[in-house]
Amino acid sequence: MFPETARKERRKHMMVSDPQMESVGKCIISNRKSQPGVMTVRGCAYAGSKGVVFGPIKDMAHISHGPVGCGQYSRAGRRNYYTGGQRRR
Structure with missing residues (x-):
């Protein structure tokens, strides 16, 4: 192979x-598999879902509950941010 x-x-x-x-x-x-809350090179499912769900919405405060390590990965890591009144397709 x-x-x-x-x-x-x-x-x-x-x-x-x-x-x-x-x-x-x-x-x-x-x-x-990475364990939630443990800082590894890869993020966990919490970090990924937080980035996908909360990432594009920037005009509100996001409150979520999860491990600190996972929250660190999801902070400002998304490339396609929502910018004001512009919509990207």
Whole structure:
């Protein structure tokens, strides 16, 4: 499936899917799910949904309840902001 050089580089990121490996503590390195509230390179579902729902609406105060770490990721990270009276399509 992969050339030999790519296979060597990606070896830690690929394995046969086996639910029992999770209990042993061995997991695919690139597929670990982030836990809500823990600051990781990836955001969590709370941060993503907060950015999608609250991101475009800028003319009101947003109050939501969630982990602090997740809230940090959703703060000012959206590229397509709503700007005043202009509508983007």
